[in-house]
Amino acid sequence: MSTFVIGLSISMLLFLLAAGLTLIFGMLRIINFAHGALYMFGAYLAYQVSASSGSFWLALLVAPLGMALIGALTERWLLRPIYSMPHEFQLLITFGMILVIEEMVHVFWGLNGRNIATPVALAGGVEWLGTTFAKYRLFVIVLGAAMIVLLLLGIERSRLGLIVRACSVNPTMAASLGVKVNTVRTAVFAAGAALAGLAGAVAGPMLPIQLQMGTTIILDCFIVVILGGLGNIRGAVLGALLIGMTRAYGQQWLPEWIDILTYSVLIATLLLRPQGLFSKKERLA
């Protein structure tokens, strides 16, 4: 039971980060390599707010908003001019962003690792069935589940989601119907960046806040996104659960093999269903 709960918490943290990545790809067709750097920046911003104000909850609010602002500026000034250019330009721009963000963080916060204290209400653990469960992990599970519901409802059931999907599928048609496509694109990129910031703030009390934190976790996020199918939120949920549980149960029974197990899941999926577990075949005409 304890392994399942821990696996669930790993999955939800992965989902929070992968959701932003898949949202941006699904709606804008941009593979945002700087997503890990935004996650790291979000964690540092959350640390700063938490250290200055003493409130984790304020940090949890400010970090996504700060990253949303950076995301919006990035989309407007860096990505919009290159939508019509080959994909290599997106790769170069987002990769360049990693270097810029890392250097900014280095200049502002230095090389020393930072820590966000777990909020008092979520500190410590609860005993259940002979196991101590960290309250903070239970919070991560609840937050992750809430974000899943919010994203699915927002994209699949709301009018806003309909507009976003219309802009993704046929931007010219959407524009001719009066939709401000550029504004929608900026908002989508900002939302993806906000999710990265939220994941950074949530990770703060659990993981080391350091310059490399983005690069170490982004690989798992790409695996989640590839497993679920690029641009698919439902797929990201399943991918996150698959990787989170593989890691948790792998640590329980075969800790030395954990990386091999994780990558085997990826290879098996790519061999059996290269479009991802949840991708639907696209109608071409």
Added chain:
Amino acid sequence: MKKLFCSGMMAATLVCSALTAAMPVNAQDVFRIAGIVPLSGAFGVVGENMRRGVTIAIEERQSRVLGKPIEISWDDTETSSQVAVQKTTRALSRDVQTVFGEASSGSTLAMMKLTEQRKVPQIITLSADDRITGADKTRYAFRTSNTVAMENRMIGEFAKRQGSKKMYAIVSDYQVGRDMWAALKLDFESKGIQVIGVDLTPVGTKDYAVLLDKAMKSGADSLMLLVVGGDVVTSLKQGADVGLPQKMKVMGTMLMDETLGQSVGPAGSLGVNSTLRYHYSQNSPRNKRFVEAYKAKYKELPSQYAGEAYDGMSWWLDVVEGTGVWDKEKWVDAFHGSVRKDSVEGEKTMRACDNQASQVGLFGLAQPGTEGPVVMKVTEQFTAAELFKPCT
């Protein structure tokens, strides 16, 4: 005209070559040191601290040795052995008198092959792999800091003194980790401490919760955490919320100090026991001078990495100064068997048999303190005789 120009150039080249060859060896105008350390990547903070320690060692002698100015260049290895080798090769082509570094044992071992080929002294103040002054030792590489073997002896002895009966271990799965654990397991068993479980986990593991849960349910009274880099912070941070330091006696090598305490936070740090390479509280006149100079320059207390780097470099430069000659071979000869009466940690001796400094060993406990939220208190001190086997 062209012919005349070519002949002139050739003559000038010949004269220059002849002058260079005839120049006496002690006519060098600068003592060059190549600092090859990680200044970015996972060990960036370690390298930065090493750089600070060396800077104090150079500044305290007005940046001069043998009457010549000291010129130090810093190269960032980016926490990569491959880059370390590239940067060392480039540094050696600049005709340096000393190479300083690296932090990781793998990089240090690779660099040692190059410094041996070029016969350039190398000062090592952090890497602990036994091969550095064991199977792969060279005439030119000197280690002034701890070895894996001495840290193992400290851990074994510490666990025994603390009354540990049952031990669980979580070990980073890399060569040094595996070697350390193999030796430690034998040591624990020889001391009557039962090893009831071990988990090897990849370096860079992002979640330790399952492993910590296994350890806490195992019935062990002590946990040996043999993890490195960011994994130290990850494991201890995640242990905080399930009360790990309260439920088990947590111990390890380089597992905790004031710098790591900042990253982990008090909840995961307080109560953790760790070997210490150096501690600013050491009561020696040189250490007091060093701590004062360090605080004045950097506005904080020196870390273990800074302390060890200072100690190694200041010892080496004093030895060079003592020879009075500009000759690398003479400096190396003088360092073999050199005794440092007033190192920051008391007396150290550079063993001529393996270029390893024999020295005391420290063990500390993380406690709340006035200088910061987490302060290490030196709880045990081991003598050099307890930690080192005689030279063979």
